[in-house]
Amino acid sequence: GQQLNQSPQSMFIQEGEDVSMNCTSSSIFNTWLWYKQDPGEGPVLLIALYKAGELTSNGRLTAQFGITRKDSFLNISASIPSDVGIYFCAGPCDNYGQNFVFGPGTRLSVLP
Amino acid sequence: DAGVTQSPTHLIKTRGQQVTLRCSPKSGHDTVSWYQQALGQGPQFIFQYYEEEERQRGNFPDRFSGHQYPNYSSELNVNALLLGDSALYLCASSFWNYYGYTFGSGTRLTVV
Numbered sequence: 001g002q003q004l005n006q007s008p009q010s011m012f013i014q015e016g017e018d019v020s021m022n023c024t025s026s027s028i029f030n031t032w033l034w035y036k037q038d039p040g041e042g043p044v045l046l047i048a049l050y051k052a053g054e055l056t057s058n059g060r061l062t063a064q065f066g067i068t069r070k071d072s073f074l075n076i077s078a079s080i081p082s083d084v085g086i087y088f089c090a091g092p093c094d095n096y097g098q099n100f101v102f103g104p105g106t107r108l109s110v111l112p
Numbered sequence: 113d114a115g116v117t118q119s120p121t122h123l124i125k126t127r128g129q130q131v132t133l134r135c136s137p138k139s140g141h142d143t144v145s146w147y148q149q150a151l152g153q154g155p156q157f158i159f160q161y162y163e164e165e166e167r168q169r170g171n172f173p174d175r176f177s178g179h180q181y182p183n184y185s186s187e188l189n190v191n192a193l194l195l196g197d198s199a200l201y202l203c204a205s206s207f208w209n210y211y212g213y214t215f216g217s218g219t220r221l222t223v224v
Binding site: 004031033040041042043044045048088090092093094096097098099100101102103104105 | 116143145147152153154155156157160168170202204206209210211212213215216217218
């Protein structure tokens with residue numbers, strides 16, 4: 001089946017630093033999603049990508065759909081304490097694109 | 113406007129027992145998907161319900177079953193519980209044919 005890998009698994013950064021994380025797939029995707037999960041909560045959608053090479057921003061977050069369609073990248077600029085959480089990438093696991101396979105996540109810790 | 117509501121929030125069951133988890137979708141949403149999230153992992157798709165029928169299913173055994181009611185609320189049933197079924201169970205609702213999920217906060221199931 002489809003598998004997603006995320007790196008790094010975890011990262012500790014200083015407040016104000018920029019963050020980069022990535023996601024790779026064993027399959028080609030036509031959609032990439034990035035979610036954030038806070039402790040005790042369900043994942044919340046941050047950014048959706050629909051086309052190879054697409055670059056999309058949401059505030060301090062920027063995500064890119066890799067040109068091979070097997071990878072995606074998420075960058076966070078000028079990190080703040082509320083960026084702490086687990087970041088998941090996801091791609092469709094069915095032909096309708098309504099349900100998703102998730103990566104194992106990148107756990108972000110921000111040190112003041 | 114209430115988001116996705118799941119009950120109970122926590123549950124402890126004994127191996128071999130059966131469990132029912134409940135989900136009320138976000139107002140206006142007609143489609144419910146269920147995910148299992150083991151500790152330290154990303155969510156895994158179980159199945160999706162629309163118009164009271166199971167529409168898509170992930171790689172889960174028949175011990176996992178569900179139901180959707182005319183008011184769009186949904187239940188996840190797990191029979192013959194195994195220790196490995198211990199996880200956070202997430203419900204996500206959406207409009208049919210639209211990828212945009214809203215996740216609930218989940219039910220934490222512990223099997224002892």
